[in-house]
Amino acid sequence: MSKRVVVALGGNAILQRGQKGTEADQRENVRKTVAQIVKMIEAGYEVVLTHGNGPQVGAILIQNEAGRGSVPAMPMDVCGAESQGFIGYMFVQEFKKALIAHGLDKEPICIVTQVEVSSEDPAFANPTKPVGPFYDEATAKARIESSGESWIEDAGRGWRRVVPSPKPINIVERKAVRELADNGYVVVASGGGGIPVVKSSDGSYGGVEAVIDKDLAGELLAQQVDADLFMILTDVPKVALRYGTPDEEWLGKVTIDEMKVYQSEGHFKAGSMGPKVSAAMAFVMNGGSRAVIASLDQALEALEGTEGTQIVKN
Numbered sequence: 001m002s003k004r005v006v007v008a009l010g011g012n013a014i015l016q017r018g019q020k021g022t023e024a025d026q027r028e029n030v031r032k033t034v035a036q037i038v039k040m041i042e043a044g045y046e047v048v049l050t051h052g053n054g055p056q057v058g059a060i061l062i063q064n065e066a067g068r069g070s071v072p073a074m075p076m077d078v079c080g081a082e083s084q085g086f087i088g089y090m091f092v093q094e095f096k097k098a099l100i101a102h103g104l105d106k107e108p109i110c111i112v113t114q115v116e117v118s119s120e121d122p123a124f125a126n127p128t129k130p131v132g133p134f135y136d137e138a139t140a141k142a143r144i145e146s147s148g149e150s151w152i153e154d155a156g157r158g159w160r161r162v163v164p165s166p167k168p169i170n171i172v173e174r175k176a177v178r179e180l181a182d183n184g185y186v187v188v189a190s191g192g193g194g195i196p197v198v199k200s201s202d203g204s205y206g207g208v209e210a211v212i213d214k215d216l217a218g219e220l221l222a223q224q225v226d227a228d229l230f231m232i233l234t235d236v237p238k239v240a241l242r243y244g245t246p247d248e249e250w251l252g253k254v255t256i257d258e259m260k261v262y263q264s265e266g267h268f269k270a271g272s273m274g275p276k277v278s279a280a281m282a283f284v285m286n287g288g289s290r291a292v293i294a295s296l297d298q299a300l301e302a303l304e305g306t307e308g309t310q311i312v313k314n
């Protein structure tokens, strides 16, 4: 039986730093991503792909601002849905081209996915999720002054706006994702961490102003669709201890107990490797057999255990 893998990819891989973020830029990045992921499908893995939307939802928020007075601004949950729709659309088209080119008789499909959060989540009072482009300090401070928005310096890479990022507690469309994967579809789901919604007493859902972390939502998705493996693709080959220092040490196979020690020693930065490591560990601690953190260009090798950081129980 083929193994099911949930693959999580950052929004920064689709709209890369230094790029304008045109449709052509993002489509080309999606095409390059698909070229790697299709190798996994060819090797017999069932792939459910999820992706971030930090840069894209930030760009949509800027478009909202630019249109102020002419067209109504959309709330952040709708902006998240817009980003999920356009990124998913690009993935589905590029997947189909790649599947045809590899002679694989499979259909890609994108599910508009809602993710339930708690209205009581303390994250609503403490924005932490970076969205949109990187700016210099002067521009960021002017925005804080003029709009009251929250901004932070993002892991040494520049200043970004931050918005609330509540914890995902349920993937609303999990059953549909699971059934589509069971039936051989290449599923793109829970893009941008999913559209954040809260459940009403009658069982219906309503959107809230937030952006969910796609690594945490990806881990929940992996659990809820019974994935064998959870893989986070990023722009470095492995997780590192003392990252960026002369004593940097790349991690290969690591147990949960070892990872807990490294976490407590503060090796993994919030806003960059920190949430990836936490999400990967959570998958294994919740019963998953293995979680992998690796670079996109070594995705298949990492899935097969020869590259990337492999997080296992013992």
Ligand SMILES: NC(=O)OP(=O)(O)O
Binding pocket: 009, 010, 011, 012, 051, 052, 053, 054, 055, 130, 192, 193, 211, 212, 213, 214, 215
């Ligand atoms: N929603 C989310 O986590 O997006 P990024 O991965 O792009 O930050």
